């Protein structure tokens with residue numbers, strides 16, 4: 119899509135581009151290029167640079183550290199970040215928890231938790247899903263009983279299991295949904311608790327995903343003692359926070375700028391690869407049609423995202439339209455991964471994480487495509503599955 123940018127906006131783009139070029143940590147770039155699993159320090163390296171610059175949380179209100187950028191500046195920022203293939207700050211603290219803290223938290227909670235999120239000093243994980251509570255999240259069973267301890271202070275004693283906890287192996291703290299009133303209607307008896315992952319009784323066990331990575335975990339909570347002041351918002355009203363957080367989570371999943379970048383890469387691959395007829399794969403009518411359909415869908419999604427961004431800048435939080443962004447964004451990401459693998463054909467097959475590379479078989483650009491494709495199946499499941507998003511659209515947008 120061609121947008122007209124003002125001279126100031128073009129200058130901003132140059133400033134962003136130069137900043138990324140001059141400051142992106144070389145050790146992170148090298149690790150990304152090698153495809154090796156990232157360490158905790160590397161995950162946080164770019165986050166910390168952005169925090170010093172004041173650019174880590176463009177969507178936060180200015181008073182808490184937001185950049186006060188216009189929707190167009192935010193758009194330019196995401197385009198330039200995608201073009202430079204930077205590793206975005208982890209979403210759990212910056213995009214998911216922080217809006218809950220500055221919207222529903224007390225002044226003490228804002229002062230205590232927002233700086234650590236902003237500076238990348240505290241790593242957060244999300245403890246929502248349970249083995250029996252995914253799509254039907256409100257049926258969660260992890261229990262928190264309120265007690266007064268010998269020191270006279272009030273605590274919750276938390277027992278239960280969370281699952282699919284992304285990067286929980288690195289987390290310092292987690293935000294958890296727990297049941298504080300077992301007798302109330304499912305949504306009405308839930309509270310939103312912040313739990314120090316180093317508390318006695320918290321244990322984390324890896325789940326290994328399809329492509330061999332350790333990205334998700336089971337988290338067990340066994341008589342974990344949590345001070346009552348770590349609860350955000352009122353007791354039994356955590357569902358309000360949970361829903362607000364999910365809307366922020368979903369709009370972040372769309373990944374339009376990164377899909378545009380990946381579409382460009384797909385074109386390059388398809389220009390190099392040969393079709394059965396002898397020309398480039400991109401000159402093959404069937405393949406070109408699939409690429410064109412993707413591009414049309416991506417452009418339409420880009421307009422929808424810009425509308426959402428414009429709405430947010432006029433004070434409107436992300437609403438049910440974030441479900442549309444989530445569905446279309448993740449479908450496009452998955453189609454891009456499938457087409458890239460289709461383009462390299464059997465050269466995609468030798469990918470094995472244990473080998474760490476294609477062992478010299480096939481072109482460099484084939485490396486990692488099979489792993490990306492397998493790993494990318496998750497995007498239509500997490501953040502609320504795409505089937506559930508369709509239910510939300512039916513109810514909240516179409517009024518069915």
Ligand SMILES: Cc1cc2nc3c(=O)[nH]c(=O)nc-3n(C[C@H](O)[C@H](O)[C@H](O)COP(=O)(O)OP(=O)(O)OC[C@H]3O[C@@H](n4cnc5c(N)ncnc54)[C@H](O)[C@@H]3O)c2cc1C
Nearest residue numbers: 244245246247252253282283284496499500501502503505
């Ligand atoms: C890689 C990955 C990372 C994740 N990270 C986290 C995390 O950090 N923290 C966290 O809390 N959770 C996380 N999740 C969990 C995620 O939110 C859940 O997997 C998701 O909500 C689906 O729940 P479920 O897996 O229990 O599937 P289920 O709810 O059992 O659903 C199974 C299937 O049935 C369909 N289905 C269920 N109900 C309906 C319905 N009413 N109408 C139509 N179709 C329906 C679903 O769409 C799905 O296809 C992660 C998941 C993955 C895969």
